[in-house]
Amino acid sequence: MDSPMSENNEDQQYPRRWNHIRKILERAGPFCHPNYEASPEVLNFVMTSCKILVIGAGGLGCELLKDLALMGFQKIDVIDMDTIDLSNLNRQFLFRRKDIGQSKAEVAANFINSRIPGCKVTPHFNRIQDFDEDFYRQFHIVVCGLDSIVARRWINGMLLSMLSYEENGELDQSTLIPMIDGGTEGFKGNARVILPGMSACVDCTLDLYPPQVTYPLCTIANTPRLPEHCIEYVKLIQWPKENPFDCAIDGDDPHHTNWIYEKSQDRANQFNIPGITYRLVQGVIKNIIPAVASTNAIIAAACATEVFKMATSCCLPLKNYMVFNDLDGIYTYTYEAEKKEDCLACSNVPKILEIENDNLKLQQLIDILCENESYQMKNPGLTTVHDGKTFTLYIPTVKSIEERTRENLKKTLSDLGLKNGSEILVADITNPNTLIFSLKFKSHS
Amino acid sequence: MASPAPKSPEQSDKSKKYDRQLRLWGDHGQTALENCQVCLINATGLGTEILKSLVLPGIGGFTIVDGEKVTEEDLGINFFLDIDSIGKQRALVATQLLLELNTDVKGDYVDESIEQLLKNNPNFFSNFSVVIATSLNERALLPLSELLWDLGIPLIVAKSIGFIGYLRIQFQEHVVIESHPDSQNPDLRLDKPFPSLSQYVDSFDMDKMELKDHAHIPYVVPLLKALNEWRQYHNLALPSNFKEKEELRQLIRRGIKVNEDGLPEAEENFEEAIKAVNFAVTPTIVPNDIKKILEDDCCINLTSKSKPFWILTKAVRDFVENEGEGCLPVRGTLPDMTADTNRYIALQQIYLQESLRCADIVHRRTQQLLHQLGQNTELITEGDTKLFCKHSSNLAVFRGTKIADEYDPKLVNVSMISQGVEDPDSLMVYYVMLRGLDRFISDYNHQPGEFGDEHDIVKLKACISKLLNEWGCGSLSKDDYVHEIFRYGGAELHSISAFLGGCAAHEAIKLITGQYKPLHNTFIYDAITSNTETFIF
Numbered sequence: 001m002d003s004p005m006s007e008n009n010e011d012q013q014y015p016r017r018w019n020h021i022r023k024i025l026e027r028a029g030p031f032c033h034p035n036y037e038a039s040p041e042v043l044n045f046v047m048t049s050c051k052i053l054v055i056g057a058g059g060l061g062c063e064l065l066k067d068l069a070l071m072g073f074q075k076i077d078v079i080d081m082d083t084i085d086l087s088n089l090n091r092q093f094l095f096r097r098k099d100i101g102q103s104k105a106e107v108a109a110n111f112i113n114s115r116i117p118g119c120k121v122t123p124h125f126n127r128i129q130d131f132d133e134d135f136y137r138q139f140h141i142v143v144c145g146l147d148s149i150v151a152r153r154w155i156n157g158m159l160l161s162m163l164s165y166e167e168n169g170e171l172d173q174s175t176l177i178p179m180i181d182g183g184t185e186g187f188k189g190n191a192r193v194i195l196p197g198m199s200a201c202v203d204c205t206l207d208l209y210p211p212q213v214t215y216p217l218c219t220i221a222n223t224p225r226l227p228e229h230c231i232e233y234v235k236l237i238q239w240p241k242e243n244p245f246d247c248a249i250d251g252d253d254p255h256h257t258n259w260i261y262e263k264s265q266d267r268a269n270q271f272n273i274p275g276i277t278y279r280l281v282q283g284v285i286k287n288i289i290p291a292v293a294s295t296n297a298i299i300a301a302a303c304a305t306e307v308f309k310m311a312t313s314c315c316l317p318l319k320n321y322m323v324f325n326d327l328d329g330i331y332t333y334t335y336e337a338e339k340k341e342d343c344l345a346c347s348n349v350p351k352i353l354e355i356e357n358d359n360l361k362l363q364q365l366i367d368i369l370c371e372n373e374s375y376q377m378k379n380p381g382l383t384t385v386h387d388g389k390t391f392t393l394y395i396p397t398v399k400s401i402e403e404r405t406r407e408n409l410k411k412t413l414s415d416l417g418l419k420n421g422s423e424i425l426v427a428d429i430t431n432p433n434t435l436i437f438s439l440k441f442k443s444h445s
Numbered sequence: 446m447a448s449p450a451p452k453s454p455e456q457s458d459k460s461k462k463y464d465r466q467l468r469l470w471g472d473h474g475q476t477a478l479e480n481c482q483v484c485l486i487n488a489t490g491l492g493t494e495i496l497k498s499l500v501l502p503g504i505g506g507f508t509i510v511d512g513e514k515v516t517e518e519d520l521g522i523n524f525f526l527d528i529d530s531i532g533k534q535r536a537l538v539a540t541q542l543l544l545e546l547n548t549d550v551k552g553d554y555v556d557e558s559i560e561q562l563l564k565n566n567p568n569f570f571s572n573f574s575v576v577i578a579t580s581l582n583e584r585a586l587l588p589l590s591e592l593l594w595d596l597g598i599p600l601i602v603a604k605s606i607g608f609i610g611y612l613r614i615q616f617q618e619h620v621v622i623e624s625h626p627d628s629q630n631p632d633l634r635l636d637k638p639f640p641s642l643s644q645y646v647d648s649f650d651m652d653k654m655e656l657k658d659h660a661h662i663p664y665v666v667p668l669l670k671a672l673n674e675w676r677q678y679h680n681l682a683l684p685s686n687f688k689e690k691e692e693l694r695q696l697i698r699r700g701i702k703v704n705e706d707g708l709p710e711a712e713e714n715f716e717e718a719i720k721a722v723n724f725a726v727t728p729t730i731v732p733n734d735i736k737k738i739l740e741d742d743c744c745i746n747l748t749s750k751s752k753p754f755w756i757l758t759k760a761v762r763d764f765v766e767n768e769g770e771g772c773l774p775v776r777g778t779l780p781d782m783t784a785d786t787n788r789y790i791a792l793q794q795i796y797l798q799e800s801l802r803c804a805d806i807v808h809r810r811t812q813q814l815l816h817q818l819g820q821n822t823e824l825i826t827e828g829d830t831k832l833f834c835k836h837s838s839n840l841a842v843f844r845g846t847k848i849a850d851e852y853d854p855k856l857v858n859v860s861m862i863s864q865g866v867e868d869p870d871s872l873m874v875y876y877v878m879l880r881g882l883d884r885f886i887s888d889y890n891h892q893p894g895e896f897g898d899e900h901d902i903v904k905l906k907a908c909i910s911k912l913l914n915e916w917g918c919g920s921l922s923k924d925d926y927v928h929e930i931f932r933y934g935g936a937e938l939h940s941i942s943a944f945l946g947g948c949a950a951h952e953a954i955k956l957i958t959g960q961y962k963p964l965h966n967t968f969i970y971d972a973i974t975s976n977t978e979t980f981i982f
């Protein structure tokens with residue numbers, strides 16, 4: 001990655017603004033990175049050359065943009081596909097009531113650019129999947145403030161796929177883009193530093209994201225006990241059956257929420273189950289995660305500090321994971337998450353999918369990919385290669401192909417001509433790249 | 446299509462806006478927040494970051510005390526000042542820009558330094574719920590600490606310098622009813638089943654039930670039946686060691702239905718009963734920290750000025766000693782378990798009704814106490830008592846210390862400081878550095894390293910040595926920390942202030958809502974290593 005030539009700094013507006021940062025960067029200290037060379041050049045690099053990508057302009061994103069802009073960064077891009085909602089205003093402090101319905105990325109960028117002279121935030125009202133390697137390659141550091149694990153894994157996969165290796169197998173350091181990632185939930189949060197290919201990546205630590213709580217269908221249908229069971233019943237069974245609005249549930253449509261609330265209440269009354277509230281109904285439908293301004297501020301700040309350290313080398317970066325919670329006093333714990341030898345995303349070892357035998361049905365194979373803790377895929381599409389020709393096993397994302405290949409789900413692997421050692425190509429939204437698995441049968445049928 | 450007439454409760458604009466936080470501290474927590482007044486001393490970068498995370502969730506109002514004018518330097522660390530504000534009153538501009546965040550919040554300012562305000566109008570502070578101070582020097586800190594201590598108003602002091610952050614909370618006493626523990630054991634009373642619970646459990650003749658029903662009995666039933674049987678043979682004692690618990694598990698296992706081949710059926714409820722032996726078969730006792738609260742002077746010796754918390758505590762204490770037969774009121778919640786709807790709901794109702802019965806007794810005692818004390822009996826509602834009883838096993842009481850006492854070598858916890866300083870992993874060294882820094886600023890009127898004068902290193906070292914000497918501590922083993930503080934030259938880094946600002950704001954919210962346990966009482970953040978530590982001064 002070439003860093004652009006330092007631009008002329010003469011037109012810097014209000015230069016004394018940066019006197020605080022200057023003190024830190026223009027003097028060395030005993031806790032600096034061993035190779036740190038204190039000089040005005042460091043701040044110059046931060047301000048004129050260093051390009052940062054912020055992913056997400058929500059609770060963490062708004063804070064990150066402010067923090068980075070006040071740490072001297074002036075070339076910042078921000079991606080967010082969301083628009084502003086009333087329930088954002090209790091923490092996403094760059095947004096006002098008049099902004100509801102507008103692009104988060106655009107409103108946030110405008111606000112920062114107008115508040116902080118010289119700072120240029122470029123908004124992208126997009127999904128991260130809308131961009132390719134060429135786009136991502138222009139950044140020195142990527143910071144994520146996302147609430148979606150899938151999006152985190154995707155960008156993680158993207159940064160990994162951009163690495164290139166020398167002939168002797170050594171990583172070409174100039175292809176490495178550090179990723180700083182923050183996450184929050186209520187009064188808990190975490191911040192981490194990922195050096196793709198070198199330290200633990202998002203997929204290395206998938207076990208930190210336990211799969212979402214689900215209730216067994218038989219409980220929901222036959223023995224409901226909790227208000228949540230009643231709401232899930234309406235959501236999963238009654239809605240598809242009655243199809244009251246001729247469409248899928250939209251958690252943001254109050255008519256939908258009202259309908260589900262009323263039906264859930266009816267069902268709860270029928271079983272004498274106490275505790276249905278409108279808030280609970282909304283929470284279950286939209287899988288709402290509680291959020292407050294303070295936790296977002298804290299985690300975003302921890303991430304911004306790491307970006308600053310990484311960009312300037314003025315301190316050693318966090319190595320590499322910090323957990324935070326302030327439910328009971330203020331508690332933090334810092335440790336080094338370990339790179340997983342056979343990580344789906346970052347290891348170079350061939351991926352082996354071990355299964356019982358070829359009596360397994362294709363649907364069951366897909367279930368393994370979705371439910372296994374170290375895969376946690378969402379909606380994988382599978383192809384294989386027979387005699388040099390690509391053969392589609394199942395592709396769920398394209399309607400016509402889905403219809404054509406749905407039959408295969410019921411077939412066994414042996415029906416589909418898959419053998420011990422056969423390769424399966426798996427595409428899923430959790431990774432921008434297609435993953436190749438070799439099948440390994442524990443026994444033969 | 447036509448939309449059905451909404452029978453749903455109309456959601457207010459406020460509850461939509463605050464939805465994500467109401468899920469944490471509830472409508473009553475929000476009300477407490479909306480009724481509070483916060484005072485911020487000095488609208489520094491750190492100061493406005495703290496207020497930001499209080500204005501957004503909707504405190505009632507704030508007042509900024511700051512006599513400074515906005516400088517160009519301020520713009521680099523403070524998001525709530527803009528280029529047009531250079532030279533203007535910092536308190537005014539920060540107030541205006543912070544108010545833009547939330548139209549529900551009222552804001553005001555005083556363009557006066559804290560030193561002057563303390564001199565001219567010490568009564569100024571008496572109506573605040575909490576006072577938060579940043580960039581406070583020793584000269585102002587000590588009288589403010591004394592003043593607020595006497596007024597019984599909590600004070601939060603925050604500092605941000607270079608990569609180091611510091612928070613200190615001062616209050617005389619803080620009580621928490623809803624501490625929201627991350628996890629807790631259910632309150633099932635298996636060792637002391639109350640009559641309606643025993644009646645319910647006895648009503649089951651499990652052997653006569655069909656498999657489908659049998660597999661849907663709430664686990665409390667087979668567990669309590671087996672426990673009662675086990676206790677018959679053990680002088681009514683409870684299983685206390687592994688061997689005895691294993692016997693009990695064996696008894697439960699014996700109740701599992703067998704199929705035609707003599708193999709046990711898969712009955713999840715029985716599996717749950719077996720698992721519950723470990724956490725549910727324990728003596729129902731008053732936890733030690735709650736015992737301490739019930740024995741607190743404030744509880745035993747109520748006065749006409751006693752706060753509702755202590756009156757409720759006394760009522761619960763009397764309940765424990767009388768109707769409760771040594772136990773706290775029943776919590777009244779039942780965890781989810783494998784069961785059919787009717788049996789689960791019936792059992793849930795049994796626990797709920799028992800908890801209401803307990804709360805009713807406690808409430809009557811509360812009313813009597815209020816009456817005896819000459820306090821208004823409406824001061825504590827039935828709802829208050831119910832809430833208190835439900836959480837009575839998780840109450841918390843914190844007693845604070847005065848910040849000013851840390852400046853008295855006879856009163857400060859010297860042994861904690863010297864132990865910390867000797868431990869290379871402890872962040873105590875930064876407490877010492879910050880105290881040395883205070884001393885330096887008092888003596889020289891500028892920040893060490895502010896103008897790059899290397900003599901400051903020697904002077905700062907001398908300040909710190911003097912402090913350590915006053916405390917009777919040995920000197921520091923290395924000068925690295927002094928050099929690091931010198932390097933900062935008083936610089937404030939925005940991201941460090943933002944981290945600390947979030948922490949301080951949340952602690953203020955805990956103090957205001959009376960929910961969640963607050964920081965007690967000193968917190969150091971070292972962003973160089975991303976470590977934090979809490980000390981009790």
Ligand SMILES: [Zn+2]
Pocket residue numbers: 200201202203204205339340343344345346347
């Ligand atoms: Zn990995």
